[in-house]
Amino acid sequence: MKIASILPYKENYTKRGAGAVALWISSFMRDSIYKRNTIVFGNTKNKNFLTKNYTNIHINNVDSRLNSTTKEYLSKIIKKIKTINFDIIEIHNRPIMVKEFFKKIDSKIILYFHNDPTTMKGAKSIGERIYLLENVDKIIFISEWVKKRFFKDLPELSDNKTQIIYHSIDPVKVNVKKKKNIIFVGKLNESKGYDLYCKSMFKILNKNKDWKAYSIGEEKRFQNFPTHKRHLNLGQISHNKVLDFLNKSEIAVIPSRWEEPFGRTALEASSRGCATIISNTGGLAETTDYAIKLKTLNVSNIENEVIKLIKNIRLRKNLQIKSKKFVKHQLKKQLKKN
Numbered sequence: 001m002k003i004a005s006i007l008p009y010k011e012n013y014t015k016r017g018a019g020a021v022a023l024w025i026s027s028f029m030r031d032s033i034y035k036r037n038t039i040v041f042g043n044t045k046n047k048n049f050l051t052k053n054y055t056n057i058h059i060n061n062v063d064s065r066l067n068s069t070t071k072e073y074l075s076k077i078i079k080k081i082k083t084i085n086f087d088i089i090e091i092h093n094r095p096i097m098v099k100e101f102f103k104k105i106d107s108k109i110i111l112y113f114h115n116d117p118t119t120m121k122g123a124k125s126i127g128e129r130i131y132l133l134e135n136v137d138k139i140i141f142i143s144e145w146v147k148k149r150f151f152k153d154l155p156e157l158s159d160n161k162t163q164i165i166y167h168s169i170d171p172v173k174v175n176v177k178k179k180k181n182i183i184f185v186g187k188l189n190e191s192k193g194y195d196l197y198c199k200s201m202f203k204i205l206n207k208n209k210d211w212k213a214y215s216i217g218e219e220k221r222f223q224n225f226p227t228h229k230r231h232l233n234l235g236q237i238s239h240n241k242v243l244d245f246l247n248k249s250e251i252a253v254i255p256s257r258w259e260e261p262f263g264r265t266a267l268e269a270s271s272r273g274c275a276t277i278i279s280n281t282g283g284l285a286e287t288t289d290y291a292i293k294l295k296t297l298n299v300s301n302i303e304n305e306v307i308k309l310i311k312n313i314r315l316r317k318n319l320q321i322k323s324k325k326f327v328k329h330q331l332k333k334q335l336k337k338n
Helices: 020-031 067-080 095-103 124-135 144-150 196-206 238-246 264-271 300-311 313-325 332-333
Strands: 003-005 038-042 055-056 090-091 106-112 138-141 162-164 177-184 214-218 230-235 249-254 275-277 292-295
Touching: 020 038, 020 264, 020 332, 038 067, 055 196, 067 095, 067 264, 090 095, 095 106, 095 124, 106 144, 144 162, 177 196, 177 238, 177 264, 196 214, 196 230, 196 300, 214 238, 238 264, 249 264, 249 292, 249 300, 249 313, 264 275, 264 313, 275 313, 292 300, 300 313
Parallel strands: 003 038, 003 090, 038 055, 090 106, 106 138, 138 162, 177 214, 177 249, 214 230, 249 275, 275 292
Antiparallel strands: none
């Protein structure tokens, strides 16, 4: 069984700065019985790949307005794939590629949706989604929310070709001493609610002198939102270091305005024993059964919930213990589906 797993060309498959799709693939790759027969294809200028079975596809015109980057990437991958007789082609988050593979490659096609299908070329229209459902061998969604978006406005059709495989993580049994840290992990933009997090830190940290705030992430079009002097941005760090930092932190805040397809940060934070606060958007509610869900997403509510957790030690510890003990999506259990 030979498998080709194809990343979106902008997905960074490296230990420093890996995106959610890359982490999903590399997590399942670790213990997969097919890992020695799988090649992951992607594009990056960086090194230190997440797994050894990665093949880099060099693209000449990344983000060029004159040439289609997707077409160049697809053409080079197909040329590479034709030299190897793959049984299965896994296409991640690029439904637009499906027809081209049908034309030129005689392999089974599995399509993975990591985001809202109705926003993607090749799946936006009802007709396009019906075509995918009728022609690909299997469609996999990373959450119930993503699946519902795929079937939005579609007539009653069978979903026997579809499956949900969540982002997953290994539980941690070792207890690490927590520091009085509040943490935000993600892109530093308004879609992720980073501006709300920054604003809320003024009142929270002024009232609690022994606490500190941190953010981890970056943004190409970074806007320097004003925030408290005890709020430190660590920038982009490796995924393992992110998990270590979550292990040592008391509270995590994920205040996304954007409808998260899932929300891996919430899963990671809760599994590492952070008392986690999330907005109730997209698939975030599917990440853990032990998080505080913001009924209304604004600065005032973030301030109130964080301060409540700081003051009410019993509430905070109870949330931390349960979220760490009862990890909703464990890697070994989800791996059986893959």
